[in-house]
Amino acid sequence: MNSKYYQTWEEYKAENPEITEKQEQAMAPKMQTYDEMLFSFIMFLCA
Amino acid sequence: MTDMLALSQERTQLFHDLIDGKIPKKVPISGSFAHEFAIQYAGKDLTEAQWDTDGLEPIFEKTCQDFYSDLLPVSAFRLPSFYKILGSRNFVMGSSGFIQHPEVEGLALEDYDAFIASPFDCIVERVLPKLYSKLDTDSTQKSMVMAKAFKAYTDEMGNLGRIYGNLIQKFGYGFVNFYSGFCEAPFDIISDQLRGFKNISIDVRRVPDKVEAAAEAATPLMIKMGTPPNPSPYNATFIPLHMAPYLRGKDFERLYWPSFKKTVEGLKANGMRSFLFVENDWMRYIDYLAELPEGTIMLFEYGDPKLVKEKLGKKHIISGFYPVSLLKTGTKQQCIDKAKELIDVLAPGGGYYFGFDKVIITLDSANVENTKAVLDYVAENANY
Amino acid sequence: MDLNALTQAVGDLDETAVVEILEAFVAGNPTGEEAYGVVNACQQGMAIVGELFEKSEYFVGDLIFAGELLNQAIDILKPVISGDKSKKIGAIILGTVKGDLHDIGKNIFASMVDAAGFEVYDLGIDVPPGDFVEKVKEIKPQIVGMSGVLTLALDSMKATVDALTEAGLRNDIKIIIGGNPVTEDACTQIGADAFTTNAAAGVKQCQGWVS
Numbered sequence: 090m091n092s093k094y095y096q097t098w099e100e101y102k103a104e105n106p107e108i109t110e111k112q113e114q115a116m117a118p119k120m121q122t123y124d125e126m127l128f129s130f131i132m133f134l135c136a
Numbered sequence: 137m138t139d140m141l142a143l144s145q146e147r148t149q150l151f152h153d154l155i156d157g158k159i160p161k162k163v164p165i166s167g168s169f170a171h172e173f174a175i176q177y178a179g180k181d182l183t184e185a186q187w188d189t190d191g192l193e194p195i196f197e198k199t200c201q202d203f204y205s206d207l208l209p210v211s212a213f214r215l216p217s218f219y220k221i222l223g224s225r226n227f228v229m230g231s232s233g234f235i236q237h238p239e240v241e242g243l244a245l246e247d248y249d250a251f252i253a254s255p256f257d258c259i260v261e262r263v264l265p266k267l268y269s270k271l272d273t274d275s276t277q278k279s280m281v282m283a284k285a286f287k288a289y290t291d292e293m294g295n296l297g298r299i300y301g302n303l304i305q306k307f308g309y310g311f312v313n314f315y316s317g318f319c320e321a322p323f324d325i326i327s328d329q330l331r332g333f334k335n336i337s338i339d340v341r342r343v344p345d346k347v348e349a350a351a352e353a354a355t356p357l358m359i360k361m362g363t364p365p366n367p368s369p370y371n372a373t374f375i376p377l378h379m380a381p382y383l384r385g386k387d388f389e390r391l392y393w394p395s396f397k398k399t400v401e402g403l404k405a406n407g408m409r410s411f412l413f414v415e416n417d418w419m420r421y422i423d424y425l426a427e428l429p430e431g432t433i434m435l436f437e438y439g440d441p442k443l444v445k446e447k448l449g450k451k452h453i454i455s456g457f458y459p460v461s462l463l464k465t466g467t468k469q470q471c472i473d474k475a476k477e478l479i480d481v482l483a484p485g486g487g488y489y490f491g492f493d494k495v496i497i498t499l500d501s502a503n504v505e506n507t508k509a510v511l512d513y514v515a516e517n518a519n520y
Numbered sequence: 521m522d523l524n525a526l527t528q529a530v531g532d533l534d535e536t537a538v539v540e541i542l543e544a545f546v547a548g549n550p551t552g553e554e555a556y557g558v559v560n561a562c563q564q565g566m567a568i569v570g571e572l573f574e575k576s577e578y579f580v581g582d583l584i585f586a587g588e589l590l591n592q593a594i595d596i597l598k599p600v601i602s603g604d605k606s607k608k609i610g611a612i613i614l615g616t617v618k619g620d621l622h623d624i625g626k627n628i629f630a631s632m633v634d635a636a637g638f639e640v641y642d643l644g645i646d647v648p649p650g651d652f653v654e655k656v657k658e659i660k661p662q663i664v665g666m667s668g669v670l671t672l673a674l675d676s677m678k679a680t681v682d683a684l685t686e687a688g689l690r691n692d693i694k695i696i697i698g699g700n701p702v703t704e705d706a707c708t709q710i711g712a713d714a715f716t717t718n719a720a721a722g723v724k725q726c727q728g729w730v731s
Contacts, residue, residue: 090360092256125365128256130289132361134222135242135263135329136320230646232619232672238645239623333624337584341535382580465705500671 095128097121143308147206151312151489154453155370155409155431159486163479163518166314166455167205167511168495171212172234174199176499182233186216189295193302200307202504204511206489208309212296218288222281223269226329234498242267243330245339248346251330252353263330314411314433317373317403319362322354322395323347324378336379340387351395359402367407372433374411375400381416393424404429411435413494414456422447437493441481445488454482455491463492463502463510471506472513479518490514521545521554523561530565531572533582535589538562542596555600556607559637562593566635570720580628583719587631594635608639610730611661615643615652617668617676625699626667629719633665636723638730649676649683656689662730665722666712668699674706681711694729698722 098117153160175185178195196210214235219227226240242263251258265272270281327336339347362373400410410432417438435456482488529537569586572578616626623645634640666677684690695712707715716722
C-alpha cells in the first residue's frame, strides 16, 4: 500500500541501512505488527 | 480431557463439517447477542458496564448460561472509551446509554479526487479530523490524542479477547471464529462514514464516475483490512453489507458489485472466507451472490429462504432468516414452528447453520423465554 | 411552458432536464401565479416518484435524490415566487425521539414533506417530550411527526404523546410515527393517529390530513 502513514519493513530498512541481518531477524516481525495494528485501528475508526 | 474441551471439539467438528461441505451430525447453532443485550439481561447499567470492560465477563456469562449456542454467542463491537477520547461524531452514546451512529460526512464532495489518488492518506489527513473533533487540531495534540485512543482501543480489545477465550473454555464453544477479520464492501465504506447515506444517494446520480473510481480505490484497502494476521480456512472475515437494497439495479451493477466481488475474491486469495451479513432484502440480487466464491458464508435478514436454498444452497453456507421480531411478538409455539419451518427448508443436504436474522441488540427486542425455547428446540431436534 | 414535460422530468429524476426547463422558465419573467403552476407540476412529479417507489422501480436512494432535486427546483424558482407564505399547505414539527440518534429516515421524510408544500420544523435527534410540547405551543402545527429506529423509541413516542395530551394540545394536532419498529399495534398503544415505515406513504397521509 502506497501511503506515507504506513510503512512496510522493506521501506523501513531502506531508510535505515545500518540494520544488520541479526537485528533484522529480531526486529522485522515486531515492527511490522505495529504498522498493521495502527492501520487496522484507523480503518476501524471509519468503518 | 475435560468434558468442556470434548464439547468444544465436538462443536468445532460441526462447523468444520459445515465448512468442508460435509453434512454435520446436527444443525450447528450460532446465537448472536450484542453486548448491550448481555448487560441489560444481567441487570447492569449500560453506561457503567460499557466503560468497565474488565467487568464484562460475568455479565456475558449470564447470557452464555441461559441461551444455547455452539459458538460464543456474545460479542462487543463498539465501546465508548476510545470514541470518547477521540471526540467522535460518528459514534455517540445517546441519553439511553446506547452507542449510535448519527449521519456524518467524513469525506467532502471535493475530496473524492484525493481519496481516489490515495485512499489511506486521505482517510488519515482529511476524513479522521472530520469524524473526530479531537483530531481536528494541531499535529502534536493530534498525536497525543491518537496515542491515548489507541491505548484505550488495544486495552478494550485485549480485555474482550481474554473474556472471549475464558468463555469459550468455560462453556465448551467451538473453536471457529467468523469475526476473525472485519471489513466492508468498498461502496459501503464510502457511504457509511465517509459520504453519509444522503450524500451518497445524490452522488450516485450526480458524480457516478467519482463514486465508481472511489470504490475501486477502496478495494485493495478493504482486502488488506479484512485479512487477519493468521488466515485460517475455518475462520471468516465479517462483512456487514449495507447499501445495495437502497440502490437501483443498474447503479448496483456498476457502482456496488464489481468492487465488492473483487474484495471477496481478494480475501479468498489471501486465505480468508467471507462471512456476509446480507442486510435487508437482496432477493433481486441473488444471481450476483451466486457468483461469489464457493463456501462464502451468508447470513440473510429478509427474503425467500426457498429461493436462497435453491440458488445458493449447493455452493455457499447459509444462515439467518429467523425473524427476531417474531421472538418479540409471537407465542412460544409460533416461534418454535417458525424454526421448524426454516430448518425444513434450509437444512437438507447441509450447508446451513441456525442463526437469527440479526444480532439481538437489546433486551426489549425479543421475548427472552421465546428466544431460549427456540434455541433449545433447535439444539435438541435438528439432527441429521 | 410544457408543465407535463416538467412533471415527467421530475418523475424521471432527470436533473439536467429539470434544471434546464426551470432556468428557461425563470428567464422569461413569469408571474407569481405561473410560478405556482410550475411548483405544482414539480410536486406532481414527486407523486410519480412515490408511485415508482411503491412499485419497486425506485428505491430509497432515489427518494433521497428526489428530495434534493425538489429543493434545488424550489431554489431556482425562488426569485419568481412571491414571498407569500400562505401557499404552504400546512405546518409539521418533526423529530427523532428521546434516546434515539438516528436521523436518516427523519431527514428523508423531512425533505419529502417540505417538497410537498409543508412548512417543516425539524427538532433534530434525541428530542425530549418537553421540546415537542414547547414547539407545538409556539408553532401550532397541524401535524407532529416522530421518528425512531431503536425499540426504545416506542416508549419515548408514547411519553411524547402523553406529554402533548397533558399540555392539552393533543386534540389540535395529528400525530404520525415512523421508523423501523413502528407497527399498527405500537401506533395504537402510543396513541398516534398514523404510522408508516415508508416515507412516500407518510407524505400522502399528511397531505390527506390538511386537504
